[in-house]
Every structure is written in structure tokens, then in C-alpha cells.
Amino acid sequence: MGIKAILSRPLARYIVQQQQQWISESIAIQEKWRQELVAKAAATEFGKDHFFGDIHSYSDFKEAVPVADYEDLKGYIGKIKEGADNILWPGKPLYFAKTSGTTSGTKYIPISKDSISNHINSARNAILTYIDQTGKSAFLDNKLIFLSGSPVLTETGGVLTGRLSGISNHHVPAYLRANQLPSYETNCIEDWETKLDKVIEETIDQPMSLISGIPPWVQMYFDRIIERTGKKIKDVFPDFSLFIYGGVNFEPYRAKLFESIGKRIDSIELYPASEGFFAYQDSQDDEGLLLLLNTGIFYEFIPADQFFEENPPRYSIGEVEVGKNYAMIVNNNAGLWGYSLGDTVRFVSTNPYKILVTGRIKHFISAFGEHVIGEEIEKALRYGMERHPEVEVVEFTVAPMVNPAGGGLPYHEWLVEFATAPQDMNQFVEDVDRRLTELNIYYKDLIQGSILRKLELVPLPKNAFINFMRASGKLGGQNKVPRLSNDRKIADELVKLKNV
Structure with a gap:
């Protein structure tokens, strides 16, 4: 076992112990974040417009902060794009995560110096939690592939702008970067099919142990390799032992992906979005994703069957019930306020708080x-x-x-x-x-x-x-x-x- 695999184990134990601490205080932790977010943003334009100085309780917060979608915040984001600061969050964003919206065209989601750790550390902690639970860490000593968007960034109003996966690529820890494939140059290729062929060239002869990406695009990667070699993935990559995925429900893809691989392997489901990294699978033994309640996000939940009412109820984490479908609302330390993600979730546990992503409120x-x-x-x-x-x-x-x-x-x-x-x-x-x-x-x-x-x-x-x-x-x-x-x-x- 290599040095990375060995050193990861005490770090994994430490992270899981920290995790258990905030899990035991989930409701109080969320209230702490609500208070901190409001206090820090009180002097911003949004905070002044919504009288953050007069917010003293969750009831006050619901009165002051309306449920919003991107269109509702577009005016504020437009000012940031023009170069203004202290609009939604103190200072300027560190990045804009650029994403395609179905109704709003291109969206520019702010990521601040305060919120970037939510995106980066949560992905790291998902892997460390897996290591602590299973005792498996040898995969860290071989090659790792993250099928992602281009890391090339542009500027919008003085703010670095790109796809979330490309932004995250700039924050891969140094101890993993030496193992990471494909190369930076290949990752920068915009055309997907050209990029995929180059990715295969760079990985097909390497000892791949971890593969990560959205299932349909990973399947396309597998299909091309099988066409080229005539072999199952397990025979091309005999060290492949961990698949990390997110973005879509895995179940419809599971049978074909594992048939392509040729053996069962462990997998970790993630729930990342441009607006935040919300949850990850913390156990190989039960369903549900651990909702991350201590990473700079204050969550709210609206019963999905009441979402389109004129004044639907909004609940904090301590008020949710197992088995019910909710639309998830986030308030974060990048300046999203009352933001409706459009996702619906169902709680499968409240000790700890675990969710399943059940769909889109408009789908x-x-x-x-x-x-x-x-x-x-x-x-x-x-x-x-x-x-x-x-x-x-x-x-x-x-x-x-x-x-x-x-x-x-x-x-x-x-x-x-x-x-x-x-x-x-x-x-x-x-x-x-x-x-x-x-x-x-x-x-x-x-x-x-x-x-x-x-x-x-x-x-x-x-x-x-x-x-x-x-x-x-x-x-x-x-x-x-x-x-x-x-x-x-x-x-x-x-x-x-x-x-x-």
C-alpha cells in the first residue's frame, strides 16, 4: 500500500468524527448558519433591500426573504456582472459558475471565497467517508479520472467564469493532481467527441482505479473503449474499484454500466450543483444521501404538492418529515437567498438527515x-x-x-x-x-x-x-x-x- 493510501486513513477518521459532531447538533447548526448568513450580508444591497437588520427569528426571515428563482435575482446578478460589489454577498464573487437554464438562458451562479470550500471539501469528504467506512484506500495510489467540463475560465465583470466542473478542476488537491487524468490540455477541449477520443488515448493503458462523472457520459466513455478493445472495462482497467457519480438518478443506468464493467464495484453518489454541494452517500449499506448541514448553507423545504400555491409553507430542517416530497430552497454564503433549486427531495431519515433526490419541481x-x-x-x-x-x-x-x-x-x-x-x-x-x-x-x-x-x-x-x-x-x-x-x-x- 502506497503512502497516499496509508495517510488517508487517519484523515478520514478525523473527518468522520467531525461529521458525527455536527450531525448530533443538526438543528442548532442550521439556526447558527441562518443567523451568520443574515448578519454577514446585512450591509449588502440585497440585505438592505430586505431589511436584514430587522431579522431576529426564522419567522422574520420568511417575512423578509421571498422564495426566488434565477429570474428574481437576475437584476442583482446583473449588477455584479457589470463590476459592482457588495450586492448579494460582501465583496465580489470568486467565480461565476456558468450553467444553461431551461427558462432563463445562461445562468451566472456566484461562488464566493466563503462558499468555495463547500464545493471542494464536500467532494473530498465524500471520498474520505468512504475510506473510513470501508477501509479501502488503495485506489488513491493509482490513476483517477474525472470526466468534466473544460477548466478554461473567462472573465465577467472582473469575475472568473466557467463551468462548475471546470472551476472545481482548479482546486483538485495537489496530492491527487499527480494521479489525475486526463491532462489539463485534453480537459480544455470543448468538443465532447474530440475530447472523449483524446481521453481514451490518455487513459486506456493506465492503471485506472477511480472513475467519476455523469453516468450517461461515463457510459459513452465505456462504449468507446469496448469498441476499441473488444474487452470489458474490468479487463482494460483491472484496478478499477470505485465509481463516483452524480447529476442523475443512477438506477436506470446501473445494469448497463455494470454489464460494461463486467463486475460489481463500489460507488459513491454525490449531489453537487452550481448553487452548492448539498449531499453525498456516506454509507455503502443503506439508501439516502447525507444532507450537509454545516457547510455555509441554510436550507428550507416547501412541500412539493403545495409549491405552486400563492403562499406555500416553508420549513426549516427541524420541521421536515420522513417520506414527504419537498422542493429544496437554499440560502448560502455566496449570496443566494430563498433560492429555489427546482429539485425535489424526500427524507428517508432525520437522524441523521438523509435525502433522496426525487426529481424536478417543474419536470x-x-x-x-x-x-x-x-x-x-x-x-x-x-x-x-x-x-x-x-x-x-x-x-x-x-x-x-x-x-x-x-x-x-x-x-x-x-x-x-x-x-x-x-x-x-x-x-x-x-x-x-x-x-x-x-x-x-x-x-x-x-x-x-x-x-x-x-x-x-x-x-x-x-x-x-x-x-x-x-x-x-x-x-x-x-x-x-x-x-x-x-x-x-x-x-x-x-x-x-x-x-x-
């Missing part, structure tokens, strides 16, 4: 009042795959078909790219649809009331989603296809690829 289907959410779609698909173990899914999305061309009742249309299709497609569709009726009573009522007919599944050709993302200019990096939509903008483009 649902309710064309007929059914309000089907991403978690239900994914569970129904997983059930079908369990009943038909030969099935491997590359990617999928679901949309309503309100006015079928041939007439008849409307339905949900599932557009699925299979690596291996069901042997009995009709039964597969029957099983998926039956499970969805069990998961969503409104969908069941609409089916039984002959308002909807059961779902229809459209198999898409190989590389349909890759071709769609390429045509959209969103191939690779942190980009993802929404799992479900309440309109047909994505679905109609994908249907055009059916016979291509």
Missing part, C-alpha cells in the same frame, strides 16, 4: 391532473427491468400525447433507447404501466375512468439521445436530458429520429 406530467413525477417514472421503469432482466436502457424521456394523430384516448408516450430491448415488448409495457398505476393514484383513476389509455413506448435507434444532444449543442459535460416533461418539445424532436 412532471400533469396534462390531465395526474401529476406524475420523476421518481414514479423511474421506479416504474426499474420494476419493468426487474421483471425483464434482459433489458438494458441507455436513456429515456416521457411526455404526454394529448391529441393522438389516429384519434382515441390520450396517453403518456415513453421514448426509450434500449441497449437490449425486451423479448416481450407488450408485456414489458404492461408491467411498467401497471407499476405506475400503483405508484400514482391519480394516474390510476384516469386510466380506470377512460380519460387516459395505458402508456405507449417508442423504441428509439442507437445513439438517438446522443444525436439529439449533439444537435442541441449540449453533448457531454454536465448536460442531461430531462426524464419527463409536461410538453412535447423534446419528445417531438426525438420522434423525428425514430426512422433516421
